[in-house]
Amino acid sequence: MGQVILGVGDYGASNTPGDDVKTFALGSCVSVIFLDPKTRTVGMAHVALPDSSINKAKASEKPGYFADTAIPALLELMSKFGCDKRGRGLVVKLCGGANVMDTNDTFQIGKRNALAIKKALWAYGMGAVSEDLGGNFSRTVTISVSAGQVVLSSPGKPNWQL
Template sequence: MKRIDIGIGDLNISKDSDTVLKTYALGSCVAIVIYEPIHRIAGMVHVALPDSGINKAKSESKPGYFVDTGVPLLLDMMSKSGALKNKLIIKLIGGASVLDDKGTFDIGKRNYLAAKKILWKYGLGAIAEDVGGSISRTVAITTDDGELTISNARKTWRI
């Protein structure tokens, strides 16, 4: 099976069968994972911050780093590959409070809420979420069936 790794601020799609899109160690970051089952197209973006307004240069060089630039780009990539908007299955993973026990910055929650807001702007919503808490998550989705697996050091589960 071919694996495409998605790093922090990266995004990618695949419609090649027998491919896995995978991202590692989601703490406060959020993975927005999209699957279109008719054409078997999987997409993922690993966002680190909610708003690109804090660093325009970075948003231009690495749009996947921010929710407000990464999600629209991912949706555009999916559409250009033939994905049907009314068939998109969207899942959100991450947004934990890691290394911020007192919730001072609350980046995880802010990323999660920004993702929900931008999806809503496009008339979309997530059908499943595994967000919050204080654990880091690794996420993988397969292109052939859209199976999404989440894991950490202790266990593996699906949503």
Template sequence: MKQLVVGVGDGGATRDPDAVLVTYALGSCVAVMMHDSAAGVAGMVHYMLPEAPREEAQAAARPWMYADTGIGELLRLVQQQGADKRRLTIYAAGGAQVMNDNSMFNIGKRNCLALRKALWKYGLVAHAEETGGTTARTVRMEAASGRVWLHAPGGEPREMQRRASSAGMARQGG
């Protein structure tokens, strides 16, 4: 297996069935993973902040860094590689409050809210999600199968389970 590391404020997609997308130490950051099994496409974004700056040049220079631009960029990239939006399985992890429970910035919570807002904007819903809490996570997605594995410090890796309801289906339109 080839490990493709997605760094903080970065993203990417692949059609390589031997690839595993991985991002480390998700604290308040959020990783969004998209997979289309029919097209054999997998992608991931690791965003840091909920909203891009109002200055378009700054936002355009680092689109992966923000939920509102990074999720759209990921969707564009996986579709460019052959994914169909209607077939995407979407996973999300991160958004923890790892520094201090009384933080006035609440970046983890704001990143989780931005996740839902951005997915709604693009007519998407997460099929599996592990967000919030106080623990950092490492996440891996197998490109071939779309299986996602979470690993928290001191714990064993475990597979994220997809919800078994129609609530996870992509919204029509958008």
């Protein structure tokens, strides 16, 4: 039983029973979650910004950092576990995209991240079956490979499933 821990801009996957894929403290960042019922593989990307054009060097070094590069990178990784490279058959879930630091709602990074991720998913003919986006609180996300469950937590709130 292990954990695949993802930081900001990281992406990872596992199909090892007993493993968890986890990321901490999503604020304006958005977690893109892929679950493949056929191969029992789960994958996640911790996306920080919507568009890689602002820093092509960072995008090539850490493609999970940007919405437009995270989706193809995660699909490529999932394909190494036997999942369809174009995302066919994957269950998609999204969470995060909160407004935790921008009290005046000036930059709307969370909303922009969520929209950019949806746009990137649509290019593959994919869409989320469930989402927990927005609000003004951070989220920690844990995906259980064995159960195929996505559990969210936030300080002062009971855990909930997505």
